Amino acid sequence: MHVTTTSCILLLWMHTLTFVKSQGACTLEDFKKYHLYDGNFDISGMQASYPGGRQVKVGCNVGYSGFFKLLCVEGKWQHRGTNCQPRSCGHPGDAQFADFQLRKGDDFVFGSEVVYTCHKGFQMVSRTNFRRCMAEGWDGVIPVCEAQQCPSINVPNNVNVLGDAEEATYGNVVRFSCKSSNYIMKGAREIYCDENGDWKGLEDGNPTCEVVKCEPPRIKNGFVLGDIKEYNEREILNFECNLQHKRAQELPSRCTKTGDRAEWIPTPECEEIKCELTLPPLQGTTYEPAHRSRFSPGEKVTVTCEERYWIGRTRTRSVETTCIEDGQWSVRPVCQEVTCIRPQDRLLSRWEASWRDETKKLGDTVRYTCISGYRRKDGVTRATCTRDGWEPNPLCEEIKCRRQQFNNADITGKIQAEYRYNDRVQYNCRRGYEGSFTLTCREDGWHRSNECTAITGCPTTSFDRRLKVWQHGDKLYFRCEDGYKPLSKGWWGEATCVHGVWSGVEICIEEQKCREAPEIPNGEGILGNTERHGQTQEMIFIDCNEGYSAKIEELICRDGRWDLNGSLDDICKSNHDNCSPPPKVENAVITTCYRKQYPSGSEVTYQCRDKYTIEGNSTLKCTAGEWKELNIQCILYCDQLMDESLDFRAEKKKYMTGEIIEYQCKNRTGIIGTATCQHGKWAKAIECEAQSQVHGRDSQRQTVPLGELDRAVVGP
Incomplete structure (x- = not known):
């Protein structure tokens, strides 16, 4: 069984080997033409050719990562794995006071390069300013930047230094000031270290402290007098302005320390001479020419105020003023409201207006009273503020009573033309009357205490013993004894019996005494007495009418005659400064009463009849005996x-x-x-x-x- 298994495996291997061999070979050149091939593969160890079925591992060059596993199949390469990618070095590192940027490559990977740049005011102290990404990482070290340093500044001992003047670096500021207040700074007051390590601000020179001095200034439209090159502190600059110019400031210009500078205070300036009008004016005020506010010397302006205002100094509604050389107006062209101030009149006993309300406006009235012996003029009870001041004028007049004459009584004692308040005058009744009475001068005139009573019939007795009389019917004829004369004139006279009194009987006076006071043209003679050298001397005191002056103040009785010292017509003479009646103006009348003589300074006002309007100044003034030139016309107008x-x-x-x-x-x-x-x-x-x-x-x-x-x- 074992032999059989081994045989099968051997047969299978031989079959596979035979199959692979039967496929085509793969070459290095084929791999170079492979669509994924790039130059980052390390092919230094590869053979020129590989048989089919052969597997080859291909690595990457230095600095790259990744690999391919190649398999030769039927003469073509197949692969597994990734392409070669550049190896990353990571962040190259930040340098203090510097920035960097990629100079080569798109990322921090093998082969890329970064360059470092120092900030403004800093410099590179490293030998190189770049780093490269190598196979083992970034080469070199992070560059170093240090701040630019400015050289040290040496200043005099009397200069204060605020800041580091010895080791200052970029951006540092150094300020300088004087240690003593008696000095001022010259040169730079503030400097700073720039990005190049240089001090900026030294253009005016190195900082120093010097005694306060001022140089002669350049004055536009003016010039400095003298040849002084430098002025000490508080010295005054002597300068003048060109023609048609004046000083802008009236105060003298002094060399003055202001802060850390020496300056002329106030600044010496010259400005063109102009007269200014303050605009806009009060409501109702007009100027001619209008719509201008600045005028040159010699130019004229007419200012007209509305009804309730006037030009302060002239106290008139309209005035022509001229711009004079010093830039002032000949008459200040400012309308002011017509006002009246509290009168300083010693004759006032009460003025019913508070001291806080001393100024009154046009038309205002104030109740007042006068001191004893004086009364309010014209019987008024209140004073009225007018354009001519308080009216009536004067507010108080002395209480006087004109001498009262009676046909049946005579004054005993001193005879005067006028008597003052509370004066008492004693009268004795003449012949044909009996009794006596006293008049007292009061505020409303004479107060009488008694009267004379007529005696019925005309007696022929009780005449002056110096008077010789004889009766013929209802007539009585008389003459004075030798050494005497009648009081009026002639040497004899006659009298008629009227209501029990002989009318026309005179008294007899001594031949050396003077008769009654003569009638004095344009005046009045007041009979009186005076003591001279211990004797009573008869006198006539002269009282001339208004507009006339007395050539002599009194007449003296000498040897029974009044010493006229000339003609009676020469005693009261017209004042030379008086004016005759003012001239006639067609279609006009004068609003004041007619007088034969007008004293110098008096004024009259003309008023046109209806349908006429006045042209020119309506007021005419008498000056030194002549009326001011008349330029008044009444002109018809159309409604x-x-x-x-x-x-x-x-x-x-x-x-x-x-x-x-x-x-x-x-x-x-x-x-x-x-x-x-x-x-x-x-x-x-x-x-x-x-x-x-x-x-x-x-x-x-x-x-x-x-x-x-x-x-x-x-x-x-």
């Missing part, structure tokens, strides 16, 4: 055109002579005409028919004469 047959836009309520408006006829499409204001009436170039006329007929038209239409529209 708004009223015509229902016209279409037009009225832009104003008043139109002056020569002004033109355009209109269109309502019933004549496309017809445009013009109307011209001529001396208060409208003159139309084309007449238009009213709608009622057009609707009332078809073809005929009636026109209204130009003059009649004007009268119908604007009136006479």
